[in-house]
Amino acid sequence: MIDIKNIHVDIGEKSILKGVDLSLEKGKVHVLMGTNGSGKSTLTKAIVGHYDTTVTKGEIFYNNKNIVELSPEQRALEGIFLSFQNPIEIAGVNNAYFLRTALNAKERFDGKKETNAASFLRLMKKHVSQLGMHQDMLIRSLNDGFSGGEKKRNEILQMEVLQPDLILLDEIDSGLDIDALKAVADGINRMRDGERTFLIITHYRRILDYVTPDYVHILQDGQIVKSGGFELVDILESQGYQAIQKDI
Amino acid sequence: MDTLALIDTTHPLYSNFDALGVPNTKTEQYKNFPIKPILAREYSYNTESNLTPNAGTNLVMHNGMLLEYPEEIDIKFNEEFHTDKEHFDSLYFMSHMLSTTVITLKVHKDCSFEIQHTLCEQDSLTAYRIALEVDENIHVEVFESFQTDKSSQAFTLYGLDVHVSNNSTLRWIRNENRADKETEVVGSHKFNVAKQATLVLHSFDFGSASSLHLYKIDLAQYASCNASHLLLSDKDARRGNVVHINHNEAHAKSTQEARSILKDNATGIFDAKILVAHDAKYASASQNSKAILLDEHAHMYAKPQLEIYTDELEASHGSTIGTLDEDALFYLLSRGISMQESRKMLVSAFANTLIDNIPNQEYATKIHKEFENSL
Ligand SMILES: Nc1ncnc2c1ncn2[C@@H]1O[C@H](COP(=O)(O)OP(=O)(O)OP(=O)(O)O)[C@@H](O)[C@H]1O
Ligand SMILES: [Mg+2]
Numbered sequence: 001m002i003d004i005k006n007i008h009v010d011i012g013e014k015s016i017l018k019g020v021d022l023s024l025e026k027g028k029v030h031v032l033m034g035t036n037g038s039g040k041s042t043l044t045k046a047i048v049g050h051y052d053t054t055v056t057k058g059e060i061f062y063n064n065k066n067i068v069e070l071s072p073e074q075r076a077l078e079g080i081f082l083s084f085q086n087p088i089e090i091a092g093v094n095n096a097y098f099l100r101t102a103l104n105a106k107e108r109f110d111g112k113k114e115t116n117a118a119s120f121l122r123l124m125k126k127h128v129s130q131l132g133m134h135q136d137m138l139i140r141s142l143n144d145g146f147s148g149g150e151k152k153r154n155e156i157l158q159m160e161v162l163q164p165d166l167i168l169l170d171e172i173d174s175g176l177d178i179d180a181l182k183a184v185a186d187g188i189n190r191m192r193d194g195e196r197t198f199l200i201i202t203h204y205r206r207i208l209d210y211v212t213p214d215y216v217h218i219l220q221d222g223q224i225v226k227s228g229g230f231e232l233v234d235i236l237e238s239q240g241y242q243a244i245q246k247d248i
Numbered sequence: 249m250d251t252l253a254l255i256d257t258t259h260p261l262y263s264n265f266d267a268l269g270v271p272n273t274k275t276e277q278y279k280n281f282p283i284k285p286i287l288a289r290e291y292s293y294n295t296e297s298n299l300t301p302n303a304g305t306n307l308v309m310h311n312g313m314l315l316e317y318p319e320e321i322d323i324k325f326n327e328e329f330h331t332d333k334e335h336f337d338s339l340y341f342m343s344h345m346l347s348t349t350v351i352t353l354k355v356h357k358d359c360s361f362e363i364q365h366t367l368c369e370q371d372s373l374t375a376y377r378i379a380l381e382v383d384e385n386i387h388v389e390v391f392e393s394f395q396t397d398k399s400s401q402a403f404t405l406y407g408l409d410v411h412v413s414n415n416s417t418l419r420w421i422r423n424e425n426r427a428d429k430e431t432e433v434v435g436s437h438k439f440n441v442a443k444q445a446t447l448v449l450h451s452f453d454f455g456s457a458s459s460l461h462l463y464k465i466d467l468a469q470y471a472s473c474n475a476s477h478l479l480l481s482d483k484d485a486r487r488g489n490v491v492h493i494n495h496n497e498a499h500a501k502s503t504q505e506a507r508s509i510l511k512d513n514a515t516g517i518f519d520a521k522i523l524v525a526h527d528a529k530y531a532s533a534s535q536n537s538k539a540i541l542l543d544e545h546a547h548m549y550a551k552p553q554l555e556i557y558t559d560e561l562e563a564s565h566g567s568t569i570g571t572l573d574e575d576a577l578f579y580l581l582s583r584g585i586s587m588q589e590s591r592k593m594l595v596s597a598f599a600n601t602l603i604d605n606i607p608n609q610e611y612a613t614k615i616h617k618e619f620e621n622s623l
Contacts, residue, residue: 048582051574076584090576092597102583109584158583
């Protein structure tokens with residue numbers, strides 16, 4: 001699905017990722033953990049083509065195609081979705097209008113018929129109540145004045161509407177109450193169909209009790225230092241990052 | 249003949265005009281608006297007038313000729329009416345001197361009507377003025393729009409002299425959506441807002457034509473003025489608003505909000521001054537200008553100023569000029585929305601609040617549409 005080969009990424013003058021190698025197997029749930037500032041968000045930003053990041057070396061193969069030169073909107077249309085660690089607020093852009101514009105863009109790209117306003121509304125009602133969101137989240141401005149948890153649910157809503165193939169979730173669990181965590185995990189599990197690939201960035205085991213991962217990777221100082229299974233999470237929870245035996 | 253040659257130096261207002269002088273690039277309010285070549289151009293002077301207009305629903309001005317007027321309104325022609333000798337703009341006096349048509353509208357009851365200006369004569373100078381007197385204790389709404397089909401090298405110098413009497417509210421919406429080349433409109437206006445009266449002014453300037461509106465707004469005790477200006481310009485346009493609001497008495501309130509979006513080589517103008525006189529205690533005054541430049545050569549001239557001669561007041565002002573928010577843009581792009589569409593969404597988001605402030609849904613919808621089409 002995605003093959004990251006020896007990628008080096010700078011933000012400004014600073015080198016953040018220093019040769020990341022990571023393969024995400026199609027249809028699997030991968031977890032990425034690592035200390036604050038190790039470069040997890042930077043990695044996801046580089047995958048979606050964020051303007052902050054400059055790839056100075058290496059390749060990102062997505063469906064066997066190097067996407068490093070693609071624009072962010074092209075990458076999204078190809079099926080890559082990032083749920084942001086801090087989703088930004090855009091006053092004046094109506095949430096439902098935004099979602100429908102994005103959905104229609106994706107449908108056009110896929111050569112499908114565009115969902116009309118009436119069926120879109122029905123679709124939204126379903127998703128919104130599944131996620132335990134207020135219906136008025138749709139008529140409000142995009143994330144504007146949303147609470148932390150509401151913003152995260154709104155990211156999951158976008159994921160469910162757009163039905164992407166590669167889903168990067170950057171700390172989707174942080175700041176969520178127990179009900180919200182369950183709602184978000186249910187949303188992820190609904191999308192988990194053996195075809196879609198997930199990369200879940202988290203600091204805590206909590207969400208992994210609801211979404212069972214297939215693989216766990218650890219990023220330290222701009223490199224993947226260990227990959228394994230769920231047992232890595234247990235080691236981290238009980239002993240911290242110094243207990244990890246680095247592979248490199 | 250050029251414009252200046254048309255002026256009658258024996259006119260009673262000539263001395264007022266002369267004291268301020270012919271505007272040039274050094275004149276504060278015309279610094280960014282090329283008035284000199286406009287005044288120097290050769291024009292045919294449009295002096296036709298129509299003394300038998302039809303009674304109808306709106307006020308229709310065709311090349312300075314009145315074709316229709318709202319029947320519910322009392323209308324008079326060329327009646328002597330008050331001119332503000334203290335006006336800061338010499339073209340205010342010039343337009344009074346050159347106006348062949350002077351219409352006075354007297355409004356005695358709640359109403360809403362439109363003023364439609366059609367300007368379609370080539371190489372011509374058209375000058376006219378409209379005076380509006382709003383009686384006490386009523387609510388009036390005016391929607392002003394412009395059409396400039398096929399004209400070129402035409403200069404329209406018009407103006408409003410408005411008096412809002414005690415306890416009345418006037419909502420004035422100017423919708424100037426024009427893209428014609430070399431058709432300039434200069435409007436030099438005066439609004440007098442009496443005790444406890446309210447003026448709500450909405451201006452919408454869209455398109456690539458050039459125009460400048462100069463307002464002198466005077467506030468009496470407990471009067472208020474709420475002005476908002478939305479500007480969206482492209483190509484080589486130079487357009488905008490010069491607004492002087494004077495708090496002359498105590499407890500007056502004014503708010504001014506300008507939002508401007510400039511593309512290509514366009515220059516936007518928001519030159520605003522709120523003056524709070526010594527006796528205008530307990531004033532409340534706020535001014536804000538925000539501009540977004542979408543292209544490298546687009547330019548915004550924003551000059552919000554507060555001039556205060558009393559110490560008992562609440563006042564604030566601010567001005568920002570920037571580009572589209574990169575993070576917001578990226579968020580939309582990252583959901584697969586094209587660059588063009590994403591930019592459009594953000595520009596609309598910036599502008600929408602000023603359009604949504606119009607309570608009349610029909611007008612709001614119309615302006616939303618025109619805005620989208622001008623983007
Ligand atoms: N715009 C920026 N300008 C300068 N430095 C930046 C910028 N963005 C990120 N960095 C730096 O890059 C490093 C990696 O940041 P990143 O956000 O990828 O870490 P992270 O692993 O996601 O951390 P956390 O767990 O705290 O979210 C940090 O040292 C951070 O300060
Ligand atoms: Mg992070």
